[in-house]
Amino acid sequence: AQFGIVSHRIFGPAGSIVRVYVGEELYEEASLYMDRTIVIEQDDGCRNEVRIEKGRVYMAFSTCENQNCVNQGEMTPDNIASRALSNWIICLPNRVTVELGEE
Numbered sequence: 001a002q003f004g005i006v007s008h009r010i011f012g013p014a015g016s017i018v019r020v021y022v023g024e025e026l027y028e029e030a031s032l033y034m035d036r037t038i039v040i041e042q043d044d045g046c047r048n049e050v051r052i053e054k055g056r057v058y059m060a061f062s063t064c065e066n067q068n069c070v071n072q073g074e075m076t077p078d079n080i081a082s083r084a085l086s087n088w089i090i091c092l093p094n095r096v097t098v099e100l101g102e103e
Contacts, residue, residue: 015077015087018057019099020050032077034055038065046094057100059088064093075100 020027020038028038030052037060040051048069049061056076059069069091072083080087080100089098 005067015080015100015102017101017103018050018052019101021097021099023095027096040094040096042094046096048091048094048096050089050096050098053065054081057098059089059098060093062091062096064091066093069096 016032018030018032018038020029021039022040022042027040030036030038032052032055035053036051038052040046040048040050045063047061047063048059051058053061056074058074059072060071069089072085072089075083075087075089075098077100087100091097
């Protein structure tokens with residue numbers, strides 16, 4: 001039997017998958033428990049950087065004017081119930097959303 005890694009994904013508790021969308025399209029999916037930075041560069045010059053590290057995810061950088069997405073702070077499985085946007089980070093001007101979801 002194979003434990004831990006199945007089809008290159010590491011399984012974790014509920015709320016362990018980060019899904020990044022541009023518009024309604026899934027851009028990338030990653031484990032919350034593998035540190036990395038996902039860079040989204042769009043044709044219109046919009047740029048976002050989603051950082052995953054130590055079991056948390058946040059918008060590290062955005063070219064949007066208001067910076068609301070950056071100011072939304074870190075999202076973890078433990079804090080989604082107390083966050084204003086629950087399990088989402090939203091960059092409305094750049095049409096980028098980050099969901100902390102389940103497998």
